[in-house]
Amino acid sequence: MSKIVVISLKPEFSELIFNGSKKIELRKSIPQINEEDIVVVYNTMPEKAIVGVCKIGEIITSSPEEIWSNYSQELGIDEERYFDYYLGRKKAIGLKIDSFRKFKEKITLKEIKKIIPEFTPPQTFKYFSRSTVMSSLK
Numbered sequence: 001m002s003k004i005v006v007i008s009l010k011p012e013f014s015e016l017i018f019n020g021s022k023k024i025e026l027r028k029s030i031p032q033i034n035e036e037d038i039v040v041v042y043n044t045m046p047e048k049a050i051v052g053v054c055k056i057g058e059i060i061t062s063s064p065e066e067i068w069s070n071y072s073q074e075l076g077i078d079e080e081r082y083f084d085y086y087l088g089r090k091k092a093i094g095l096k097i098d099s100f101r102k103f104k105e106k107i108t109l110k111e112i113k114k115i116i117p118e119f120t121p122p123q124t125f126k127y128f129s130r131s132t133v134m135s136s137l138k
Helices: 011-018 064-074 079-085 109-115 130-136
Strands: 003-009 024-027 038-043 049-062 092-108 125-129
Touching: 003 011, 011 038, 011 049, 011 092, 049 064, 064 079, 064 092, 092 109
Parallel strands: 003 038
Antiparallel strands: 003 125, 024 092, 038 049, 049 092
């Protein structure tokens, strides 16, 4: 059964995804994402809201140097911030974004908690089964 994967992003990076200039989302660990899964984008402070969804087409795993060398134009981050993020790491993860859709209206944390009271924003990833979400809507 497919799942819903929630990822937390700073608003500046989600905006770059939804305007099409950031084509690869960077992570330090590999999420458990399958083709049929829904990736929900949650903006962190100050917005604290779900702002859209996207589909990940490929997961790139390599050294930070190699990912920067091959994909720097698609990362939506400058070189200094990129290497600060991966400081001391031998492995970098890139989630290649296949498609995306920004919602017309944000879904605030307060609104989410009305539907799924136990929801807490993820540090990196949070996984929900579709059946769990659907049962919360009853």
